[in-house]
Amino acid sequence: MQKHSFTIAMIASMAVLTALAQFGFINQYIQSVIMLMGVNIILSASLNLVNGYMGEFSCGHGGFMCVGAYASSVMTVLLFSKNQILGAPLLPESMALFAFPLALAVGAAVASVAGLIVAVPSFKTRGDYLAIITLAANYMVISAIDNLEIIGGPRGFMGMNATVNAMNSVVNIPWMLIWVILGTIFSVWILRRFVSSTLGKGVPAICQDEIAAEIMSVDTNRMKLIAFMLSSGLAGLAGGLFAHILGYVNPHSFDIMKSTEVMVMVYLGGMGSLSGATLSAVLFTLLLEVLRPLEIWKWVVIPLLLILLMQFRPEGLMGNKELSDLFPKLRKYYSFK
Amino acid sequence: MSLLEVKGLTRRFGGLIAVNDFNIELGEHELVALIGPNGAGKTTVFNLVSGFYQPSEGSISFKGKDTKGLRPHQVTGLGVARTFQGIRLWGEMNVLDNIRVAQHYTLGYSLLDCFLRTKNYLLREKAIDTIAWELLEAMDMKDCAYELPRNLSYGLQRRVEIARAMSLKPSLLLLDEPAAGLNSADVEGLIKLVRWIYDTFPVTIWMIEHQMKVVMSLCSRIKVVDFGTTIADGTPHEIQTNPTVIKAYLGDDTI
Amino acid sequence: MEIFQHILNALQFGSFYALIALGYTLVYGVLRLINFAHGDIFMVGAYIAYFVAVALLGMDTGMSPGLALAITVPVTMVLTALVGVTLERTMYRPLRRKGADRLYVVITALMAGLILENGNLALLGASRKRFPDLLEKSIWTFGSVSVTNLKVIVIVAAIAVFLLLQFIVTRTKIGMAMRGISYDKFAIPLMGIPLDTIIVFTFILGSGMAGLAGILFAMSYPILEPYMGALIGWKAFIAAVVGGIGDIRGAIVGGFLLGFIEIGVVAVFPSTLRDLFAFSILLVILWLKPTGLFGVAKTTKI
Numbered sequence: 001m002q003k004h005s006f007t008i009a010m011i012a013s014m015a016v017l018t019a020l021a022q023f024g025f026i027n028q029y030i031q032s033v034i035m036l037m038g039v040n041i042i043l044s045a046s047l048n049l050v051n052g053y054m055g056e057f058s059c060g061h062g063g064f065m066c067v068g069a070y071a072s073s074v075m076t077v078l079l080f081s082k083n084q085i086l087g088a089p090l091l092p093e094s095m096a097l098f099a100f101p102l103a104l105a106v107g108a109a110v111a112s113v114a115g116l117i118v119a120v121p122s123f124k125t126r127g128d129y130l131a132i133i134t135l136a137a138n139y140m141v142i143s144a145i146d147n148l149e150i151i152g153g154p155r156g157f158m159g160m161n162a163t164v165n166a167m168n169s170v171v172n173i174p175w176m177l178i179w180v181i182l183g184t185i186f187s188v189w190i191l192r193r194f195v196s197s198t199l200g201k202g203v204p205a206i207c208q209d210e211i212a213a214e215i216m217s218v219d220t221n222r223m224k225l226i227a228f229m230l231s232s233g234l235a236g237l238a239g240g241l242f243a244h245i246l247g248y249v250n251p252h253s254f255d256i257m258k259s260t261e262v263m264v265m266v267y268l269g270g271m272g273s274l275s276g277a278t279l280s281a282v283l284f285t286l287l288l289e290v291l292r293p294l295e296i297w298k299w300v301v302i303p304l305l306l307i308l309l310m311q312f313r314p315e316g317l318m319g320n321k322e323l324s325d326l327f328p329k330l331r332k333y334y335s336f337k
Numbered sequence: 338m339s340l341l342e343v344k345g346l347t348r349r350f351g352g353l354i355a356v357n358d359f360n361i362e363l364g365e366h367e368l369v370a371l372i373g374p375n376g377a378g379k380t381t382v383f384n385l386v387s388g389f390y391q392p393s394e395g396s397i398s399f400k401g402k403d404t405k406g407l408r409p410h411q412v413t414g415l416g417v418a419r420t421f422q423g424i425r426l427w428g429e430m431n432v433l434d435n436i437r438v439a440q441h442y443t444l445g446y447s448l449l450d451c452f453l454r455t456k457n458y459l460l461r462e463k464a465i466d467t468i469a470w471e472l473l474e475a476m477d478m479k480d481c482a483y484e485l486p487r488n489l490s491y492g493l494q495r496r497v498e499i500a501r502a503m504s505l506k507p508s509l510l511l512l513d514e515p516a517a518g519l520n521s522a523d524v525e526g527l528i529k530l531v532r533w534i535y536d537t538f539p540v541t542i543w544m545i546e547h548q549m550k551v552v553m554s555l556c557s558r559i560k561v562v563d564f565g566t567t568i569a570d571g572t573p574h575e576i577q578t579n580p581t582v583i584k585a586y587l588g589d590d591t592i
Numbered sequence: 593m594e595i596f597q598h599i600l601n602a603l604q605f606g607s608f609y610a611l612i613a614l615g616y617t618l619v620y621g622v623l624r625l626i627n628f629a630h631g632d633i634f635m636v637g638a639y640i641a642y643f644v645a646v647a648l649l650g651m652d653t654g655m656s657p658g659l660a661l662a663i664t665v666p667v668t669m670v671l672t673a674l675v676g677v678t679l680e681r682t683m684y685r686p687l688r689r690k691g692a693d694r695l696y697v698v699i700t701a702l703m704a705g706l707i708l709e710n711g712n713l714a715l716l717g718a719s720r721k722r723f724p725d726l727l728e729k730s731i732w733t734f735g736s737v738s739v740t741n742l743k744v745i746v747i748v749a750a751i752a753v754f755l756l757l758q759f760i761v762t763r764t765k766i767g768m769a770m771r772g773i774s775y776d777k778f779a780i781p782l783m784g785i786p787l788d789t790i791i792v793f794t795f796i797l798g799s800g801m802a803g804l805a806g807i808l809f810a811m812s813y814p815i816l817e818p819y820m821g822a823l824i825g826w827k828a829f830i831a832a833v834v835g836g837i838g839d840i841r842g843a844i845v846g847g848f849l850l851g852f853i854e855i856g857v858v859a860v861f862p863s864t865l866r867d868l869f870a871f872s873i874l875l876v877i878l879w880l881k882p883t884g885l886f887g888v889a890k891t892t893k894i
Contacts, residue, residue, distance in 0.1 A: 194448075201438045208429055211425065
């Protein structure tokens with residue numbers, strides 16, 4: 001029971017949410033908040049691998065999200081919608097259900113290749129210098145897309161709704177909600193499996209003492225490659241989901257501001273804690289919604305809150321502990337592997 | 338064939354010659370010390386042998402294989418393990434994990450195995466776990482398996498570091514000043530531990546040590562370096578009476 | 593002759609980057625802290641200059657623009673320095689006292705920048721401000737090259753500030769203390785040097801220079817908006833790192849280098865490619881020389 005309780009709980013809650021959405025018990029707004037939450041969980045959990053577990057200071061996560069968003073969007077638009085430049089749809093609508101996860105995977109793969117821009121320099125340099133490289137990488141991605149007129153340049157790119165509609169034409173249920181929940185579970189699950197393995201523990205070993213790690217047989221370059229590519233790949237997945245939730249992307253929604261938001265989530269939750277990253281993504285999304293009436297003051301209040309947090313609880317909400325470390329009794333009810 | 342063969346090893350840092358024409362041959366199952374005054378280049382020799390530095394000149398061959406151009410983890414994979422002068426454990430990981438992570442050289446599963454939790458993965462993780470627990474048991478440190486290293490005493494941290502190095506099942510164990518900072522009771526314990534390791538495992542131990550007590554009671558062969566150059570090589574007795582060594586340590590008696 | 597015009601433009605742009613980069617590098621050199629709020633301190637400097645200048649010109653004293661400028665410059669520098677010191681006193685110092693990890697200070701700086709940006713937006717609204725003309729524009733023409741007096745002032749100011757800071761850091765006692773802190777923050781108080789005073793002094797210098805850059809920028813490009821500091825700040829920071837962060841020469845070289853790269857790119861390619869090329873080139877430099885042009889690689893001993 002304990003072995004499967006988590007899986008069952010996840011499937012059940014997904015089914016309940018989907019049913020609620022399907023029969024109109026939760027409106028479009030709540031659905032979109034839940035979906036944003038999912039995207040934020042993926043982002044903060046994946047950045048946590050680099051900034052938390054590996055102890056680097058990557059401040060360009062938005063760039064990888066952008067790559068994933070565009071790559072998967074271009075693919076679905078190519079396949080399922082009429083576009084002036086990319087032409088008529090290549091596949092019939094009935095294929096959308098199979099092609100969509102594939103498009104997300106392509107987005108993730110392209111983003112993880114983009115992660116090489118940061119991963120390769122990380123072999124030689126770290127700390128502040130690497131932070132700059134991530135920052136520059138973010139700007140590079142955005143200005144590269146700004147200059148690609150074929151996908152709309154600075155005006156943005158749209159047409160992703162066609163794919164969502166195509167999926168709905170097969171079976172009319174809230175598909176995006178389902179995909180986001182599946183994507184979120186997949187991301188957290190894959191990260192959890194990685195960091196709890198002996199292989200994955202090489203990552204915090206690099207953070208805590210890189211020289212000792214290298215001399216104690218950890219192939220640090222390989223670990224960095226895995227960490228950066230996994231992290232940016234999942235950011236790409238989040239980007240793909242995000243693009244299809246909105247149906248429209250603009251390169252400037254993925255600038256430093258986005259990256260900063262993700263960093264805020266990571267440090268709010270606690271570095272090196274997956275449950276912390278998840279929890280803080282949920283809280284942060286809710287906070288943004290609650291503070292919406294404040295309009296621009298929201299972005300004064302949130303940084304202020306984080307500054308106070310840094311003063312009084314700098315290790316974040318969870319520190320580097322997991323939920324099951326803080327409440328050992330929980331272990332009786334679930335094991336998440 | 339000798340285990341380690343170092344020939345004409347030289348390492349320069351800018352204008353400074355840290356190690357100059359250093360030669361040594363270590364056989365299977367030996368216990369050898371490397372001594373010399375502070376700044377004589379002893380740790381640099383260890384750094385070169387473990388692959389952390391590349392030699393400026395000369396060659397290092399381990400088990401007949403030239404280690405030139407290998408990265409440290411590859412050298413470790415060949416069977417060279419070491420400890421550090423200042424303890425370098427992973428402070429936020431418990432002792433058990435410290436030992437487990439050192440098994441990266443023989444991990445035996447891929448990233449995909451790790452994601453999918455394949456049979457191979459489970460088998461290997463179990464084997465790694467067994468190795469770690471057996472070693473902790475043998476070294477009498479089972480109690481602190483779940484402790485963080487920073488909560489342990491200095492002496493215990495040293496033992497953990499040695500355990501971590503031994504978990505690599507090395508053929509050559511490099512100990513860099515294992516007795517530094519230990520109190521006399523801990524030093525006794527350390528001598529016993531090193532003796533026990535030497536008697537139990539088929540390993541050659543090469544140590545840098547300042548405390549003569551440790552060196553004299555453990556090692557059958559001692560090599561003395563000063564200013565990067567070898568000045569003496571022999572049995573403990575020979576070294577104790579060697580005038581060059583005395584001069585290096587105590588200075589000239591002509592004032 | 594076009595090339596000279598480009599060089600002059602590059603020097604002018606480079607001067608802004610260099611002036612801001614100097615602030616980053618000073619604070620980093622002393623505290624090993626990336627003061628992410630610095631770009632926004634520059635923005636605040638421009639706004640302070642705007643308010644001071646408008647207030648001076650608005651008074652019925654018939655003050656001449658030249659005199660107004662002479663008053664605006666020092667007042668702005670002092671007030672901007674005050675903003676920087678306030679950040680240090682209220683946010684960075686308490687964390688330092690607690691011995692918090694460097695990372696938390698960096699995050700705090702990032703957040704402080706956001707507060708400055710968005711606080712400004714919230715208080716003053718999204719409308720842009722037009723900076724008044726304080727300097728009578730005169731253009732000198734040499735052959736086909738024309739130079740405005742403002743351009744010359746900007747370039748001269750950057751070089752003068754560089755020389756001044758280089759002198760302070762390498763030749764004075766307080767500069768020696770600053771360099772000392774960067775080596776060992778814990779030994780400095782033991783040597784009888786007042787740590788906090790030196791740090792405050794560093795912030796005064798850095799933020800004062802950002803204030804100066806703010807005035808000069810506002811005079812050159814007289815439209816102010818709250819996010820003006822963000823991009824230029826990030827770029828200047830990258831320039832400082834490429835030069836070798838912590839080194840004053842590095843900041844000036846990195847700043848001018850970035851200026852030349854940007855103008856060079858725009859001269860050849862469409863201007864939309866400017867950022868892409870500039871960042872790519874800087875990235876390549878960092879790939880080849882990970883600690884920047886003047887940076888010294890720290891060797892780890894084991």
